[in-house]
Amino acid sequence: MVIPSTVKVPWTHAVGLSLDNPGALTEKIKVRSDMVLKVPDNVSDEEASMVEPTAVALHGIHLADVKVGSKVLVIGGGIIGLLSAMFAKKEGASFVAVSETNLKRGEKAVSLGVADKYYNATDENMLNEVISDTNGGFDIVIECCGNASAVTSSLVTVRPGGVVVLVGVATGPISIPTVVAVMNELTVKGAIAYTKEEFATCLDLISNKQIEVMKFVDDIVSYDEVQNAYLRLTSGNDGAVKILVSPNK
Template sequence: MASDNLTAVLYKVNDLRLEKRSIPEPEDHEVLLEMGSVGICGSDVHYLVNGAIGDFVVRAPMVMGHEASGTVAKVGKNVKNLKVGDRVAIEPGVPCKTCEYCKHGRYNLCADIIFCATPPCHGNLCQYYTHSADFCYKLPDHVSMEEGALLEPLSVGVHACRRADVKLGSTVLVTGAGPIGLVSMLSAKAMGATKVIITDLAQNRLDLAKDLGADYTVLLNKDSNEKAIVEQVHQLLGKEPDKTIECSGAESSIRIAIQATKSGGVVVVVGMGRPEATVPLVNALVREVDIRGVFRYANCYPLALEMIASGKVDVKKLITHNYTLEETLAAFETAKTGAGGAVKIMIHCKK
């Protein structure tokens, strides 16, 4: 097979290379995709800078990329749902489909899931890539490749809001206005939340959040007083939030999330920081504040696609920087430094 597949490969910490690899052949249940757009996620940067996230350690060269879209170039013989030329969003995690978690619909918890760019699995930041056809979602003509790639982070927001049971009339606090905080805010508004307040350390991100529909924003600093922040949240909302979605991973924000949430409410922790944190657990217990975890998503792509296709959610404003596949190293440097107020960096693989 022709070695004409430019691919971004992480060899070790701060050693990302572009190299030509062979174009793969799809298995019977797979499609070969000519890649369109691939977004850079915080986890990609974490692997580049640290070589690991928790127990997931880069021990061998790994192809980067998991927020992606592409065009079907070839189909396996058993594929019925797609044809050559279809533009698709790629759900990057393909589970075993037979374990207890998969059978109960919580396939994100499958121990044998193959998830793009999570060691030891390769990602899709390349020109050609094969993927299970049933985890590719056909894009309507009016939905762009960039929006297709952004279905991945948006699905995290959808899953977080489902875990928080956000519904019509909910009042929601989002801590952290990075890409995941912003898509969680967008999802909460789309699911019926009447008031959403969001916190962050960077004013430019709060400005973007406001532009995307946040009702209130709170600028934090490293020395912010927890009690004062909680009081500010309550004052701006005129009440206590009944749902909080924590997207920063910072211990201080987890503490604020618990203390700010209404008794009987829900705190969903999306951001992954240190393995252990000191939090006001008794405060949560005596007020029956539920603390729930989030790991990726399950069964969220169809809804996320519908939200974008219907115009209910506009994710295009999240994209602050664009690069070609050949410019991948520069793109990751921007992602590492956050230069130019970077929020979501998009790499365009098609020439």
């Protein structure tokens, strides 16, 4: 099926997604008043800016239905992946791993204490390692990249009957071996954003010091430094995962 260009797909209506809507690299932004929450006095502006990605991760974790003792693989150790791994551990997963093509990010997942292990996603032996570590595959795989290689990886690293949650956003159609999902009767779920409640929960968790989000922040830069920050984050070999932009710098 070809989607006619006149059809607006849902994601084009979200703030900061697509070229049709303004993003947040500005001092002011217009949002619906019923979507605004008061930031508690004990939460800094920097911490408050971390509520959004944290809520994305929490939503994926809720859809994954992580249980005490689950074995969870997070594919992609960007900020969404690291926060997903953090919540998987908090929910009681007995083994949490992150796979990464950028080994500095993989190492970071372990050194920050959100993953027990990281896999080198470019290593041909990764799948054998996964099978051996998990006795046949992860119960849950949370895909946080959005490319064909990562989605394929999610289908083959989950155990038969397991759950794959797709959080990564593919910007166009991608080719993946759906036969693996068919043969192994996988449950594959898409996850978009979060509920209002999940957003509020994340703000509470930060305010109550139940989660520490600033440990994921590598740098805080001014508007003038935004371009360089993007270059660092997209270079594929910089260890930085989250760079905040502050109008006060």
